[in-house]
Amino acid sequence: MERRGRFTIAEPLFERGPRVALTRGSINLGPGEIGLVDFGPRGARALRPLGSAERARDVVAALLWDRGVDRGFPPALESEAADAATAAREAPLARRELAQMATFTVDPATARDFDDAVSARTEGDGIRLWVHIADVAAHVRLGGGLDSEALRRGTSTYVPGAVEPMLPAALSDAACSLAPGVDRLAVTAEIVLGGDGEPRSSGFYRSRIRSDARLAYDQLDEFFDGRTAPPPGVAEPLDLARRAAAALAARRPVGSLEIESFEPEFTFDSDGNVTGARAVPQTEAHKLIEHLMILTNERVAEVLVQRRIPTLYRVHEQPEPERIAYLVEQLADLGVPTPPVPERMSPTQAGELVGEISRAVAREAARRGHGRDAYTSLVLRSLKQAYYSERNIGHAGLGSSAYVHFTSPIRRYPDLVAHRALLSAIGAGEDEPDPGAVRDSGWRSSEREREATAIERDADRVCASFLLTRELFESGWKRRFEGEISGVIGAGAFVRFGGELGDVYEGLLPVRVMRDDRFDLNQTETALVGRRSGRALRRGDPIDVRVDSVDAPRGRVDLVPAEGGENG
Incomplete structure (x- = not known):
């Protein structure tokens, strides 16, 4: 906003566009302030103040408004969430009591919604894993108000310094979150791996767990580097989980992608100004959890395919051979060595080839000391986009014949769909999902995922730009x-x-x-x-x-x- 004589002039904040004079009846906004403006038949009217255009946190909050992300929940849904937290604990569902089992979670240091926890013991020459996932289905009734709102939102939206959750905080940050030292309801995948990482057996059931340690990725890397020691109660299961993840990584199919990414992480002062940032790499700690979650998602998908239970699959089509041939041409133009290309390439061969290319690109970028982002972006552009579907066509990027998202039901609606499907398949108190409703939720969830990703990317750019301005004023x-x-x-x-x-x-x-x-x-x-x-x-x-x-x-x-x- 800016003042011109008796008038307040509003300029679009995020896109270039014409300036407009606010009509009478607008709230009073000063120069440099952000406002929510309604363009009606009688002109533009400011409805709500949103903070200062000079403060990063206010601009990011305004970005959420601009993109149609609802802030907070209506009182009726907050009340339903509070009731659901109590009702789920009292529901007479059969559960295995695992609260005495040594269990840990690993998440970003700032996280509050802990979807998954891990336990592990030796099993002969192999390892028995328990991957515990928050039992959101026990709290969110199919077709209820919370369920409808979760479907509409599709996903939690994470921006620097804030999150707009899919579920109210009474569930996302409290009753569903697998916080340490408290009993929580879970759905457990119990999986036995051989010494070579080959899954030997798996079972699924509802459970009650109690996490012994809330670990952050940075802490885990310190344990692995020998800089600090893990908490005594979880040292052994953590070591076993590490061994299991290494064995699983070695078994990944040849066509699976190896894409290394760095996520920006920003810090703020108490006024909402960006004060610092770092590029967070995908370390061994991240990959440990990633491999265990991929394993769990694949095993759940196998059950649902075998029993023909309607669910949402996470699908990723094989790339078009022409696109991969062009990728090889691009990389050759940049002097990046690539595997040989077959004269006549099928989509399956293209998928296997791009997996090899992704590893070749990572090696070359490491050798040169630069080019990681540039080369990786070319690989990603050659691929089709993953999405949710009621039809299983496999996941090319992971080399999986069947794959679901199951391990993050607090923040993704498709995971909640998969929970209900699995629980119905094993007779654990849920009805089999309706095929038509599953299909519709797949379309909606895919759309919301794309929207949330775009918002998160733009919010990162906003915060980086504010930090850059601050740095340049100083230097x-x-x-x-x-x-x-x-x-x-x-x-x-x-x-x-x-x-x-x-x-x-x-x-x-x-x-x-x-x-x-x-x-x-x-x-x-x-x-x-x-x-x-x-x-x-x-x-x-x-x-x-x-x-x-x-x-x-x-x-x-x-x-x-x-x-x-x-x-x-």
């Missing part, structure tokens, strides 16, 4: 940053940079600012090539830049080539 706008080209389009090169923060920033280096030459996108879309000089700006190449401008609320950063200035 000076002439600062020189070392970065690398993460992507190219006709208008310019995207550059990821950040120095000690781990390249959490990204901006556009427009071709129009490089006045000594004219640059065109090459045929394989891997580089911008100068017409006069032949100079190439290639994906993955190191480059030094300076920041020209930052539009923090829109998460946009414009760059210029570095000419002098201090290194960042």
Whole structure:
């Protein structure tokens, strides 16, 4: 908002658009404040203040409003959630009592919704695993108000410093969450692995558990590195789980993808300003939990396929051979070694080949010391998008013949669908899902997942832009940053940079600012090539830049080539 004489002028916060004068009846908003504006037949009217455009947390909250994400829950649903928390504990469902079994959870340090917990013991030459998943179906009645709202939301939306949950806090942060030291209701997958990681048997049942330790990923990595010791009560099951995960990793199919990613993690002060960030890598701790959850999801899917119970599968179609052939051409243009391509390639062969390519890309990026984001993005662009469907067509990215999402029912509706399906299959107190309702929930859940992912990505960009502005005000706008080209389009090169923060920033280096030459996108879309000089700006190449401008609320950063200035 800004004042012009007697008028308050509103400008769209997230997209460029015309400014409008607010009509009478608007709430009073000062310059730089954010407001929720309604455009009615009588003009624009500000309905609600949303904070300051200079504060990252307020802008992220406004982004959620802008994208249609509801904040909070109506009182009726809050009341239903509180009642459900009590009713589920008192329901006369058969459960195995596992509260005395050593159990631990592993989650991000800031998490409050603990979906999964793990126990483990030796079993001959193998390992017996218990993967406990929050029994959300015991709390959320099919067709009730909470269920309808969870379906509508589809997923929890996570943005820096906040989460808009799929379920009210009375369930998501309390009754359903597998917090340490308290009895919680769970659905347990009991799986026996051989010494080579081959699943020998599995069983499923409702249970009551009590977590002994709430561990964070960083803590787990410290245990594995020998820097600290794990809590005595969970040291043995943790070591067994680690061994099991390593055996499972070694058994992954040849066509499964190996994609390494880094997630930005931001810190805020008490006023809601971004004060720091780091790029969080996928460490052994993350992969331990990932492999155990993949195992559980696959075993649940096997049961549901065998018994023909309607459910939502997580499906990922095999890639088109033409796309993978083009990917090989792109990587060859960048000098990245790839496996040989068959003359006539089937979709199955294409899927196996792209799995090999993903590992080759990771090795080459590690050898060069740069290019990880640029090369990985090309691999991902060559693939089809995973989605939810009532039809099982397998999961190409994991090399799984059948796969469901089962292990995160607090935050994903498809997992709740899979819980109800499994519990009906084993006669544990749930009705078999209706096929039509399952089909409709798959479409809705896929759509909401895409929307939430876009919001989370944009919120990361907003916070990174606010942090960059803060950093430049402290160090000076002439600062020189070392970065690398993460992507190219006709208008310019995207550059990821950040120095000690781990390249959490990204901006556009427009071709129009490089006045000594004219640059065109090459045929394989891997580089911008100068017409006069032949100079190439290639994906993955190191480059030094300076920041020209930052539009923090829109998460946009414009760059210029570095000419002098201090290194960042």
